Amino acid sequence: MTENIYPVELTAPDIEPYRTGNTGVEFVTTFDSGTAGPHVMINAVTHGNEICGAIALDALLKADVRPVQGKLTLGFINHMAFQTFDPQAPDLSRFVDEDFNRVWVEERLDGAEDTVELRRARELRPIFDSVDLLLDIHSMGTNSGALMICNGLEKERTFSRMVNFPAFIMCGSGHVVGKRLIEYTPFNDVNNNKVALLVECGQHWAAATGIAALDTALHFLRAAKTVSPVFIEEHLSDVATNPPAAQMWDVTGGVIAETDDFEFVKPFAGMEIIETAETVIANDGDTPIVTPYDHCLLMMPNHKPGKGMRKLRLCRRVG
Ligand SMILES: [Zn+2]
Known part of the structure; x- marks a missing residue:
């Protein structure tokens, strides 16, 4: 806990x-x-x-x-x-x-x-x-x-x-x-x-x-x-x-921790927008986790540890 x-x-x-x-x-x-x-x-x-x-x-x-x-x-x-x-x-x-x-x-x-x-x-x-x-x-x-x-x-x-x-x-x-x-x-x-x-x-x-x-x-x-x-x-x-x-965004995917050693690169609170695709936002063991597209919103990052835990959702602006 x-x-x-x-x-x-x-x-x-x-x-x-x-x-x-x-x-x-x-x-x-x-x-x-x-x-x-x-x-x-x-x-x-x-x-x-x-x-x-x-x-x-x-x-x-x-x-x-x-x-x-x-x-x-x-x-x-x-x-x-x-x-x-x-x-x-x-x-x-x-x-x-x-x-x-x-x-x-x-x-x-x-x-x-x-x-x-x-x-x-x-x-x-x-x-x-x-x-x-x-x-x-x-x-x-x-x-x-x-x-x-x-x-x-x-x-x-x-x-x-x-x-x-x-x-x-x-x-x-x-x-x-x-x-x-x-x-x-x-x-x-x-x-x-x-x-x-x-x-x-x-x-x-x-x-x-x-x-x-x-x-x-x-x-x-x-x-x-x-x-x-x-x-x-x-x-x-x-x-x-x-x-x-209100702004509308599509959730395009979620990131699940594959290891017990998942660390965000910053203490994201959620709703941060990462401007450039391929930006490293976390490391899951030795695997870097990168944003899949430009202007990607990080939704509900989860800082609790544990393999199998959903760590965050990635979102793209609609329209
Ligand atoms: Zn709830």
Whole structure:
């Protein structure tokens, strides 16, 4: 376990008041406007150590957010892991048995395997199956700028541009084992209009990350036309009012450590742009890792050691 070098500036909210909810599934609350419109859902704490989403949902619930059309569902997803969050050891509460954001494969959901996260995924699955627009709120291990992630389908690109917050939209996965929630079949399907987006709001415990989580949720609700414009304006932070057009980038690949001896040449935080192709950015044992093209963006570098670990994603600007 690497030592946590980032101060814990955020405070994990008490989510116990939201346990009962009104859906029959713990920590999930749905508000129904009674009129036609999309079913919009915002997820917090898919990873239990990523507390910014819980802060955003707590703020929305305390502000009595209500949909003006369709339905709005707010869910604390891996509440079991989140409730073990300890500011003295903030990395330890990511999950209980396994990564909740890798289990979204039908064979596993339908299978006989039993883990804490699979059990929770099975109880949440009927809710996700009814959702049209999903925002899954996450945060990152480094002080990277915030970014929105989608699979890259045209419907996702269109809706991400409507959300237009945070300032970067990253399309594609760059190799992961298992499936993330945004890759769960009903969302990752060109034959319907459902869209699931994943936002990375900044470093897990930085103060600005909590603000970015709420700002992103509000821009998502604005784009979905779920909540009144007055509510949005009242709750957006100054930095998120009238943001410039977001940049779109394609994730062209991921770098996996082949050895236990993978070292970046600089302490990259993420979102650095390397101007020239063939620039060495890391050494994996004796093998130099180079940028494959000019103007290559380094997304979410992972400084945790270990062979087989995804170290970063490489991205090319769209258009
Ligand atoms: Zn996460």
